[in-house]
Amino acid sequence: MGTTTFSGPVVSTNGFTGAVSATTVAASGNVTLSGAANVIIIPTTDPAVAGAIWNDAGTLSVSAG
Secondary structure, eight states: OOOOOSOOOOOOOOOOOSSOOSOOOOOOOOOOOOSOOOOOOOOOOOOOOOOOOOTTOOOOOOOOO
């Protein structure tokens, strides 16, 4: 498997599949993945959406909205 660097958000209209391992994932343009994936991206700023989780300087927080 190769290594690819992206710039921008990653969006999937049909879900992600395939093995994916990354500490930071960002992409621009069209991105297609296949296989099984477990991707969790937690924002580091309050998303201002009630109940959304975010990383507040290393503390898992829940947004009040």
